[in-house]
Amino acid sequence: xxxxxxxxxxxxxxxxxxxxxxxxxxxxxxxxxxxxxxxxxxxxxxxxxxxxxxxxxxxxxxxxxxxxxxxxxxxxxxxxxxxxxxxxxxxxxxxxxxxxxxxxxxxxxxxxxxxxxxxxxxxxxxxxxxxxxxxxxxxxxxxxxxxxxxxxxxxxxxxxxxxxxxxxxxxxxxxxxxxxxxxxxxxxxxxxxxxxxxxxxxxxxxxxxxxxxxxxxxxxxxxxxxxxxxxxxxxxxxxxxxxxxxxxxxxxxxxxxxxxxxxxxxxxxxxxxxxxxxxxxxxxxxxxxxxxxxxxxxxxxxxxxxxxxxxxxxxxxxxxxxxxxxxxxxxxxxxxxxxxxxxxxxxxxxxxxxxxxxxxxxxxxxxxxxxxxxxxxxxxxxxxxxxxxxxxx
Amino acid sequence: xxxxxxxxxxxxxxxxxxxxxxxxxxxxxxxxxxxxxxxxxxxxxxxxxxxxxxxxxxxxxxxxxxxxxxxxxxxxxxxxxxxxxxxxxxxxxxxxxxxxxxxxxxxxxxxxxxxxxxxxxxxxxxxxxxxxxxxxxxxxxxxxxxxxxxxxxxxxxxxxxxxxxxxxxxxxxxxxxxxxxxxxxxxxxxxxxxxxxxxxxxxxxxxxxxxxxxxxxxxxxxxxxxxxxxxxxxxxxx
Amino acid sequence: xxxxxxxxxxxxxxxxxxxxxxxxxxxxxxxxxxxxxxxxxxxxxxxxxxxxxxxxxxxxxxxxxxxxxxxxxxxxxxxxxxxxxxxxxxxxxxxxxxxxxxxxxxxxxxxxxxxxxxxxxx
Numbered sequence: 001x002x003x004x005x006x007x008x009x010x011x012x013x014x015x016x017x018x019x020x021x022x023x024x025x026x027x028x029x030x031x032x033x034x035x036x037x038x039x040x041x042x043x044x045x046x047x048x049x050x051x052x053x054x055x056x057x058x059x060x061x062x063x064x065x066x067x068x069x070x071x072x073x074x075x076x077x078x079x080x081x082x083x084x085x086x087x088x089x090x091x092x093x094x095x096x097x098x099x100x101x102x103x104x105x106x107x108x109x110x111x112x113x114x115x116x117x118x119x120x121x122x123x124x125x126x127x128x129x130x131x132x133x134x135x136x137x138x139x140x141x142x143x144x145x146x147x148x149x150x151x152x153x154x155x156x157x158x159x160x161x162x163x164x165x166x167x168x169x170x171x172x173x174x175x176x177x178x179x180x181x182x183x184x185x186x187x188x189x190x191x192x193x194x195x196x197x198x199x200x201x202x203x204x205x206x207x208x209x210x211x212x213x214x215x216x217x218x219x220x221x222x223x224x225x226x227x228x229x230x231x232x233x234x235x236x237x238x239x240x241x242x243x244x245x246x247x248x249x250x251x252x253x254x255x256x257x258x259x260x261x262x263x264x265x266x267x268x269x270x271x272x273x274x275x276x277x278x279x280x281x282x283x284x285x286x287x288x289x290x291x292x293x294x295x296x297x298x299x300x301x302x303x304x305x306x307x308x309x310x311x312x313x314x315x316x317x318x319x320x321x322x323x324x325x326x327x328x329x330x331x332x333x334x335x336x337x338x339x340x341x342x343x344x345x346x347x348x349x350x351x352x353x354x355x356x357x358x359x360x361x362x363x364x365x366x367x368x369x370x371x372x373x374x375x376x377x378x379x380x381x382x383x384x385x386x387x388x389x390x391x392x393x
Numbered sequence: 394x395x396x397x398x399x400x401x402x403x404x405x406x407x408x409x410x411x412x413x414x415x416x417x418x419x420x421x422x423x424x425x426x427x428x429x430x431x432x433x434x435x436x437x438x439x440x441x442x443x444x445x446x447x448x449x450x451x452x453x454x455x456x457x458x459x460x461x462x463x464x465x466x467x468x469x470x471x472x473x474x475x476x477x478x479x480x481x482x483x484x485x486x487x488x489x490x491x492x493x494x495x496x497x498x499x500x501x502x503x504x505x506x507x508x509x510x511x512x513x514x515x516x517x518x519x520x521x522x523x524x525x526x527x528x529x530x531x532x533x534x535x536x537x538x539x540x541x542x543x544x545x546x547x548x549x550x551x552x553x554x555x556x557x558x559x560x561x562x563x564x565x566x567x568x569x570x571x572x573x574x575x576x577x578x579x580x581x582x583x584x585x586x587x588x589x590x591x592x593x594x595x596x597x598x599x600x601x602x603x604x605x606x607x608x609x610x611x612x613x614x615x616x617x618x619x620x621x622x623x624x625x626x627x628x629x630x631x
Numbered sequence: 632x633x634x635x636x637x638x639x640x641x642x643x644x645x646x647x648x649x650x651x652x653x654x655x656x657x658x659x660x661x662x663x664x665x666x667x668x669x670x671x672x673x674x675x676x677x678x679x680x681x682x683x684x685x686x687x688x689x690x691x692x693x694x695x696x697x698x699x700x701x702x703x704x705x706x707x708x709x710x711x712x713x714x715x716x717x718x719x720x721x722x723x724x725x726x727x728x729x730x731x732x733x734x735x736x737x738x739x740x741x742x743x744x745x746x747x748x749x750x751x752x753x
Contacts, residue, residue, distance in 0.1 A: 110531015
């Protein structure tokens with residue numbers, strides 16, 4: 001006699017999850033309605049801090065969406081079988097997170113009703129205009145890539161599709177870094193280091209998200225991940241965390257050398273109140289050091305440790321993005337080098353920012369969209385990694 | 394029968410002639426009307442020269458005039474638009490203070506134009522940097538890019554705008570060099586309002602203009618000249 | 632087939648009758664013909680506006696009669712000086728009937744300049 005009660009309870013849990021995700025999306029929709037109707041005055045953003053919490057969420061989702069495809073690329077482009085089995089799940093996560101991130105970005109616009117204008121008027125020197133093409137192209141390419149994996153007759157094209165996705169996402173993440181790198185006037189940005197930094201960050205954040213989702217899917221299906229595979233992928237996460245910490249450290253060290261950047265760096269790293277706190281505790285300790293310990297410390301590094309480490313990496317990502325995006329705007333623009341300035345427009349003053357509930361609702365709405373797409377797709381289609389008997393290579 | 398219908402031919406000639414006479418004045422009138430309203434030309438480059446020695450600390454005449462002319466609220470909260478502002482600067486090394494107005498610098502190579510995804514932020518042929526609010530999607534990228542923090546975002550619904558200066562919620566705006574006044578042959582409101590004659594407006598390409606001569610005789614600088622944006626606004630006494 | 636066609640044609644009759652009955656009544660303000668004739672305007676004002684705005688904003692060509700504020704000056708209601716205040720105001724009447732959202736007045740003033748000037752001096 002088959003015991004169906006477990007099945008029923010899992011079924012119910014699935015619908016509960018969908019309901020929670022749906023509620024979060026509704027919350028985001030409410031926030032959008034309010035901002036559309038009343039204007040951005042109800043948000044915490046103002047003329048000094050023009051990009052706020054929604055952008056923190058959106059940029060995390062977009063960067064992680066590109067990075068999670070690393071798992072797929074190592075499989076399709078570099079031919080590692082363990083990763084190849086995980087490529088469909090990685091591609092799904094990429095689409096889901098890209099959708100969530102772009103939704104948040106587009107709905108935070110001052111005139112979201114003018115998306116068509118953005119899609120039809122292009123300024124070829126603008127990274128944002130490139131991104132319209134890059135992101136929509138990413139969607140289509142990943143769908144094609146998924147198709148080459150899930151449709152047996154298309155399997156021969158998998159390598160070509162994988163290569164295309166690999167190249168495209170490098171260009172896309174470079175574009176994300178260039179959004180900030182091209183802002184020459186701002187002390188926080190305007191650095192050629194930013195595109196590579198974003199690429200390495202994407203590796204770490206994408207793999208962290210992948211670990212979390214993979215663990216949940218395995219638990220749902222009552223399967224256990226082969227410890228050898230877990231070992232390998234967790235070590236990779238460790239490498240990426242070290243790499244991203246290196247990039248961020250280089251960015252700050254180089255900046256501190258320039259006398260003109262010193263004020264800004266001291267603000268971010270020591271004097272800025274919430275920004276140094278978030279940076280050192282949120283990003284460095286909780287987002288990097290602790291996960292590294294959990295991954296590499298002898299005796300640790302099993303499933304639970306990897307799960308917690310990955311979630312900490314994600315939290316660290318939000319902390320870093322908050323410091324980078326909002327801290328970077330809070331420090332006053334240096335219009336008159338060598339002078340103390342004051343005006344009615346906050347010249348020379350540190351700008352204050354308090355995120356409003358609407359921005360947080362919008363951000364979580366984006367996360368919920370990614371969550372819903374993943375949950376429904378995993379239920380409906382077969383994204384469970386199909387591992388062949390593991391032979392170490 | 395291959396007779397040419399001369400009567401028909403005569404009729405056609407007459408009606409063609411009559412039609413031409415009827416339409417001609419209309420077409421000529423159209424030509425005249427068009428010629429009066431010429432497009433902005435790149436032979437002109439509008440600019441301003443600000444003599445900071447004449448600029449008094451505590452004086453806000455230019456700001457008040459700009460607010461009145463363009464329908465701004467005049468409030469200085471974090472979400473209020475300020476197209477022009479007075480900045481008091483103090484040299485850190487010697488304590489010397491200067492007061493000056495800061496507005497959109499109307500750069501020759503504007504970063505805001507480079508980064509705008511929809512070409513809403515654009516430079517008109519005569520050098521004025523404007524926001525085409527029909528195309529602006531409110532992404533605020535130009536606000537991030539501007540080295541002078543010249544741009545403001547409209548955070549709330551506006552009503553009873555000045556018909557000469559349309560502005561609305563969800564779009565970005567900045568000093569337009571009073572383009573609606575310039576096109577009528579007037580000068581920007583701030584330049585007109587300054588009682589100390591600190592703001593001089595003119596055509597930087599016109600050898601006969603006062604600004605052309607003054608820029609070549611007095612020592613003037615552009616703010617953040619290191620960025621090589623070649624702004625159309627220059628400052629004297631810095 | 633013939634039955635289908637005749638049924639569809641029958642449906643058009645009440646629609647045609649209804650159109651006459653519910654055609655929008657407009658308060659056309661001063662009215663008259665500044666730019667083009669009424670029927671041309673009904674069909675093409677949106678294309679004209681889209682073309683004209685580029686001419687004015689991007690190229691700096693300002694023809695007084697073709698300016699947006701000139702339209703408002705003429706067509707604003709004589710009673711409340713607005714083109715959008717009431718249901719039968721010049722712009723709102725037809726746009727509500729055709730269910731086409733007007734975007735212009737997010738930025739453009741919907742009242743005559745003198746009405747706004749009066750408000751300021753009050």
